[in-house]
Structures are given as C-alpha cells and as structure tokens.
Amino acid sequence: MIAGTTKVFCVIGDPIEHSLSPAMHNAAFRHLGLDAVFVAFRVDRKNLEHAVKGIRSLGIAGVNVTMPHKTAIISYLDELNKEAEFVGAVNTVLNAEGKLVGFNTDGIGAVRALKESGLTLKGKKIVLIGAGGAGKAIAFQLAQEACELRILNRDGEKAKQLAAKLERKFNTKILGNSLSQATLKECIKDADVLINATSVGMQPNHNQTPVDRELLKPGLTVMDIVYNPVETRLIREAKSAGANVVYGTEMLIFQGAASFEIWWKTPAPVDVMRKALSDKLCRGGA
Ligand SMILES: NC(=O)c1ccc[n+]([C@@H]2O[C@H](COP(=O)([O-])OP(=O)(O)OC[C@H]3O[C@@H](n4cnc5c(N)ncnc54)[C@H](OP(=O)(O)O)[C@@H]3O)[C@@H](O)[C@H]2O)c1
Helix, strand or coil: CCCCCCEEEEEEECCCCCCCHHHHHHHHHHHHCCCEEEEEEECCHHHHHHHHHHHHHHCCCEEEECCCCCCHHHHHCCEECHHHHHHCCCCEEEEECCEEEEECCHHHHHHHHHHHCCCCCCCCEEEEECCCHHHHHHHHHHCCCCCEEEEEECCHHHHHHHHHHHHHHHCCCEEEEECCHHHHHHHHCCCCEEEECCCCCCCCCCCCCCCCHHHCCCCCEEEECCCCCCCCHHHHHHHHCCCEEECHHHHHHHHHHHHHHHHHCCCCCHHHHHHHHHHHHHCCCC
16 A cells, blocks of 8 residues: 555656556565555656756655666766776666666566576677667676677677777677678577667667578577567577577566565565566557
8 A cells, every 4th residue: 555655766868658667566566565566657857957956855765767768867876886886877766765876677677587598608608789878888797708709790890899889898709790690690609698789679669680591500599689579589589490499579578577676675476566567568558
C-alpha cells in the first residue's frame, strides 16, 4: 500500500510509455515487501535540469535514465562512478541523502548475462560490434575480464580510439577496427563470443542483421543486446547455425538488477524481475 513512508523511484526519458523498468522494479519491490513504488516520467530535453532539481527537492530515492538523457544528465549530477565516467553516460542515479551519484550498469548487465548463460570469459576471444554508449560500457567491463577483445564499429575511428583508451587504462591488448563483412570474417573465424551492441536489427528495422548468416557457426555464443524485437534476425540466424544465444532481454534484466542493488544494497530478485519483464512483453510492452 502506498503511504506517507513510501519511497519513490522513477525512470526518466522521452518517449517513456513503453519502458519496461516500472514492471521489473515494482515486481521486485512487491516480492521483497519493500515500502516503495517505481513510476515513469516523460521528461522533455529542455526540462531535464528542472527534472533533476525535482528529484532533489522531492527526495526521489533512485532514478533510471534512458534516451535521450543518458549523457545530458551528467552535468546536473554531483558525482559519477568509474563506469559512468568512462562511458560518458548514466543509466542509474542514486540519491545518497541529497547527493546525486550517476552510475552506468549496462556493461555490468551484459557481462552478468553472459556469465549467467554458463560462459566463462577468461581467455575467450570476444568480438564486440558497436562502440556507441552500450558498446563502450560493455567494452569497459570486458577489458577487465582477461579475455581477448576485438571491437568493430561502423565508424572505425571510434573503435580504434576506444580500444586504445582501454589498453592504456587496463594495460591489456585490444583490437579496434572498422566494421565490414571482411573484418568480421577475420575476427569471427576463431572467436568464442560475438556481441552485437549496435542498433542494427532493432524495430522498425527488424529485417536487418549486422552479421552475415554464413559467418555464424556451432560453438560460437551470440549475444544481441537489441531486445526489441526479443528474437532478432541475428538471434534467429545464430540459432539456425547451431550457435548458442543470449538474448538482449537478459542484459536488460541484469542491468536493472544492478540498479536495484545500487539502490537497496541487497541482491535483486532476478527471477521475479525476469517473470515481470516477460509478462509485460507478452502483453505488448517495449
Ligand atoms: N539490452 C539492454 O539492456 C540494452 C541496453 C542499452 C542499449 N541497448 C540497445 O543497444 C542498441 C545500441 O544502443 P546505444 O545506446 O549504444 O546507441 P548509440 O550510442 O546510438 O550507438 C549506436 C551504435 O550502433 C551503430 N550503428 C547504428 N546504425 C548502424 C548501421 N546501420 N550499421 C552499423 N552500425 C550501426 C553505431 O555505429 P557508429 O558509431 O558508426 O554510428 C553505434 O556503434 C540499441 O538497440 C539499444 O536499444 C540494449
């Protein structure tokens, strides 16, 4: 029951109506009997600063941040954790007694989704396509996993710069190159894991795929972080080629679980969040 003591959490973005965060977090709050509620606010770009002032003045306990505010919100926060600072984007804010701290849980969510699928990352050859916000966050986490990382991006300079920055930071060898079917072929031939962190294949372009079907093979694990549609063309073709697959919804669940754990300092009920997400998707969310 909502009462005077109820803690308020929210997600801000524009558009926001199809956000899956309220379903996941409210299910988790209910399951653990937490006196809290999670709501969604559509915030126009020009109102972002006011919205952040509102978070402070209303004492909103925690916030998820989605498009288009992930980068713009930084200038209104008090502090960033190391992932958010490296990536230059925030998807989670903790209101620590009036101090607003920004986090980025996308990379943590992706790596946890891979590990929970049964993969050990140490020593694995991983091809990451995409060096946008999500790609950077994932690369930042993978660079700390003692795997062999190769980053490919349509704008090759972005991939090279990201690889060089990570090499300097973590003293590890990382390849960065432009994305083409030729560079993909070269990188995938002995790879263990392929991650799509581009938006290729996302609605309304669900007939597109960033990787030719003939490059997919048994023994390869393919993760597509696109979750709308849940079953992307890349995932469909990976399955038909005999590869193992990890869905974008798994990353979504684990990035949400990581936000929950930042806010509550207690393990998130991941299965409850997964069920809430799947129920919501069945009802036509996202
Ligand atoms: N599952 C999850 O929890 C989760 C979390 C975050 C994001 N996502 C999804 O991940 C995707 C990327 O999000 P983002 O925030 O990283 O977006 P972003 O910052 O805009 O980056 C987009 C990325 O896609 C690449 N790209 C776009 N169109 C392309 C094309 N036609 N061919 C090749 N590459 C193309 C871009 O390459 P250039 O740099 O060359 O432009 C860039 O690497 C979105 O679909 C988003 O919904 C999922």
